[in-house]
Structures are given as C-alpha cells and as structure tokens.
Amino acid sequence: MGEEVRITDYDVSNDDDDDRVSEWELGLPTVHDLMPLSQSLVPAELATAFSISPVPHRTMIDVNRASQNTLSNLKKPFNNGFSNGLSNGFKSFGEERADEMFIEGEETVDLTGGDGSDLRKLRRVDSGGGGGGEEADSSARTSKRPRLVWTPQLHKRFVDVVAHLGVKNAVPKTIMQLMNVEGLTRENVASHLQKYRLYLKRMQGLSNEGPSSSDHLFASTPVPQSLQESSGNGNGNSVQIPMPYPPHMVPMPYTQQQQPQMVQAFESHSHPFNMMMHQRDWSGNKYAYQHRMTNDK
DNA sequence: ATGGGAATAT
DNA sequence: GATATTCCCA
Numbered sequence: 001m002g003e004e005v006r007i008t009d010y011d012v013s014n015d016d017d018d019d020r021v022s023e024w025e026l027g028l029p030t031v032h033d034l035m036p037l038s039q040s041l042v043p044a045e046l047a048t049a050f051s052i053s054p055v056p057h058r059t060m061i062d063v064n065r066a067s068q069n070t071l072s073n074l075k076k077p078f079n080n081g082f083s084n085g086l087s088n089g090f091k092s093f094g095e096e097r098a099d100e101m102f103i104e105g106e107e108t109v110d111l112t113g114g115d116g117s118d119l120r121k122l123r124r125v126d127s128g129g130g131g132g133g134e135e136a137d138s139s140a141r142t143s144k145r146p147r148l149v150w151t152p153q154l155h156k157r158f159v160d161v162v163a164h165l166g167v168k169n170a171v172p173k174t175i176m177q178l179m180n181v182e183g184l185t186r187e188n189v190a191s192h193l194q195k196y197r198l199y200l201k202r203m204q205g206l207s208n209e210g211p212s213s214s215d216h217l218f219a220s221t222p223v224p225q226s227l228q229e230s231s232g233n234g235n236g237n238s239v240q241i242p243m244p245y246p247p248h249m250v251p252m253p254y255t256q257q258q259q260p261q262m263v264q265a266f267e268s269h270s271h272p273f274n275m276m277m278h279q280r281d282w283s284g285n286k287y288a289y290q291h292r293m294t295n296d297k
Numbered sequence: 298a299t300g301g302g303a304a305t306a307t
Numbered sequence: 308g309a310t311a312t313t314c315c316c317a
Binding site: 299300301302303304305306307 | 309310311312313314315316317
C-alpha cells in the first residue's frame with residue numbers, strides 16, 4: 001500500500017504534444033518545410049576525411065517541434081510537481097532526441113527568478129461544497145506535491161543559509177528565499193528547520209562531537225560554528241544578501257564519487273541517496289547529470 | 298500571514 | 308523508524 005509517487009499516469013494523458021495538433025503538423029509538409037535549414041560548410045569529402053560528424057539536418061518541422069516543446073514546457077512548469085524530468089525523458093527516445101538536442105542549452109524555467117517570485121500558492125483544492133466545478137486539469141493535480149527529499153546538497157545549502165542568517169533571523173521564509181531553490185516551499189523549510197533545531201539541541205547536549213548514528217543527513221554536513229551555540233553571529237544588521245546563491249536548483253543524484261576520506265562512522269551500508277529521485281527530479285533538467293557537482297560536504 | 302511545534306502520513 | 312507533510316495555535 002505504501003504508495004510512492006507515480007510519475008507515469010499523469011503524463012500520458014497530459015502530453016500536450018499528442019492531443020494538441022497545430023497547423024503545421026496537420027498540413028502536409030511543404031518542400032520548404034522539409035528543406036534543411038542549414039548546410040554544412042564543409043564539403044563531404046573533407047568531412048569524412050577528418051571524421052567530422054555532420055550536423056543533423058533540421059527542417060522547419062524540427063524547429064516548430066522544438067519550439068512547441070519548449071513552449072509547453074514553459075507553460076506547465078509544475079503541473080505535477082517536479083516529476084517531469086523523468087516522464088519526459090522516457091517518452092520516445094528517437095523522436096525526442098532531436099528536440100532535445102535542438103533546445104539544448106535552454107534554461108530551465110526559473111521561477112525563483114531574479115526577484116524571487118514563487119510557484120507555491122498552488123495548494124490543495126478543497127471541495128467547496130456544492131456542486132459542480134471540478135478542477136479541470138489546468139493545474140488541478142496541484143494538490144499533492146511529491147515528498148521533498150533533502151539531499152545532502154540541498155541540506156548543505158540550507159545549513160549555509162541558516163548559518164549566515166544567524167539563529168535569530170533564521171526563519172523559514174527567509175531561509176527559503178535565500179536558499180533560492182526552485183520549488184522549495186516555506187513549509188518544506190519550516191519542517192526541516194524544526195528537525196535541524198532538534199538536532200542541534202540534541203547535539204550540544206552531548207557536548208562533544210557525537211553525532212548519533214541515526215542522524216544521517218545532518219551528520220553529513222558539519223554544523224557551522226556560527227550555529228554552534230551563540231546566536232546572532234554578530235550580525236546585528238538586517239541581512240540583505242549575505243550569500244548570493246545562484247538562482248538555480250539543486251544538483252542531482254549521487255554518482256559514485258566516493259572519497260577515501262570521511263570514513264567517519266557512517267553506516268555500513270551505502271548511502272540511500274540513490275533512491276532520491278524516486279519522487280522528483282529536483283534539477284528538473286535532463287542535463288543535470290552532465291554537470292559536475294561542485295559541492296562538498 | 299508567519300513561526301513553531303505536535304500530530305499524522307509515507 | 309526516519310523523514311516529510313499537515314494541522315493547530317500563538
């Protein structure tokens with residue numbers, strides 16, 4: 001019964017590309033449409049000679065596809081929470097690939113964008129008593145956000161922010177804003193903060209270092225001195241932008257980059273972090289894998 | 298509306 | 308049982 005998030009269902013029915021057909025898809029492709037948009041500057045002979053891989057030919061159709069794809073992505077950034085990375089990726093490889101390549105380098109929609117707007121506000125739709133109106137589908141699935149998984153990276157960011165804020169100012173909302181993580185809600189932070197505080201408390205109780213064996217996550221990120229005990233971190237001023245965190249979101253899974261050090265008293269098993277993306281693809285983009293994680297713990 | 302914490306849920 | 312969400316109240 002333990003129901004884990006199913007990413008499958010929605011998408012199938014939700015797939016914009018399929019149910020919406022645009023003109024250019026309907027009409028027969030014209031010659032112009034099929035005409036390659038670009039030509040190689042390198043003669044075929046030379047190309048082969050130097051083993052230069054030819055750039056895939058793109059036609060207007062490809063372009064339209066790509067742009068539509070992009071549009072729909074922009075339009076429904078959070079339809080079903082964050083699980084899109086996967087669902088999209090699994091659709092149809094052959095076809096999708098072209099599009100991907102084409103729009104590669106595109107930025108993930110950043111709702112946290114410059115000013116720090118939000119995407120929260122999507123809350124549960126409660127039945128208004130009465131009759132009819134049903135949440136159609138625009139943003140209906142909104143009700144249930146997948147469980148947020150606090151990855152080490154995410155937690156680190158959290159800790160950093162809290163540290164820079166000082167215990168005084170470290171309140172959920174502020175933390176959330178400073179963390180600047182796409183899709184992170186105040187509740188998420190509040191909850192985590194609650195736990196973190198307990199951890200800290202329990203921690204100084206034991207005076208010396210002795211991370212309980214159960215504090216997997218927390219133990220993974222050292223508690224900054226600014227938090228060790230004293231409050232305020234000597235920062236009496238209002239904190240404006242202590243640490244400009246890049247807008248983006250959190251890295252990804254956990255590749256096998258094990259470091260010889262840190263043989264601390266970690267559990268004998270491997271980290272559970274691989275399981276992380278069972279619910280959601282935080283980075284929300286498929287290219288995350290390529291990016292190197294620059295965070296250390 | 299927000300923070301904090303207890304109660305639930307997964 | 309750990310961990311995250313939701314409910315409740317100050």
